[in-house]
Amino acid sequence: MSNEHENIARKDLIIGVIxxxxTRDFDTDKGGKAVIAHLNDMDIKVDKAHYLIVKDDQHAILNAIQQLLNEHVDAIITTGGTGVAKRDVTIEVVKSVIDKEMEGFGEIFRFLSYTEDVGPRAILSRALCxxxxxTVIFSIPGSxxxxxxxxxxxxxxxxxxxxxELNK
Structure with a gap:
């Protein structure tokens, strides 16, 4: 099946990771480092200034997102704070920022999580895009x-x- 968008010239992306x-710091943050490794595999480098670690706190998360938006990044990928514990507030903050939600991302992520990773624990995932x-913002669990x-x-x-699509 041919993709009608295959031949679009790809711009160099500027991506922020939060x-x-x-409990994590730059030495122990396996989730954030995994995001960066996948981006590196696509020849996308994440500038050190665009890699942030913040506490599970609404103001800290919002400030980090606003900082990256002010720097006009093309995408922000957040890891962590997506569960159901009281301190898990990433999704609430991201929902307060975004203009449009792409519901399919969370739906498909949970389906894949169920079938390929954690089984019924996938119902706990609140992944969002x-x-x-x-700017596109992806919020995914930190594991x-x-x-x-x-x-x-x-x-x-x-x-x-x-x-x-966002830059047409």
């Missing part, structure tokens, strides 16, 4: 398994196309 965690102006699944099966497959 890890949301009360949406847009703010010309390396979830990151690898989201990056391999969804984000790396569609990020160029989504950014193209």
């Amino acid at each position: 890890t949301v965690s009360d 949406g847009t703010k102006d010309r 390396v398994g979830a990151v690898n699944l989201a990056m391999t099966k969804l984000i790396t497959q569609q990020i160029h196309h989504i950014v193209h």
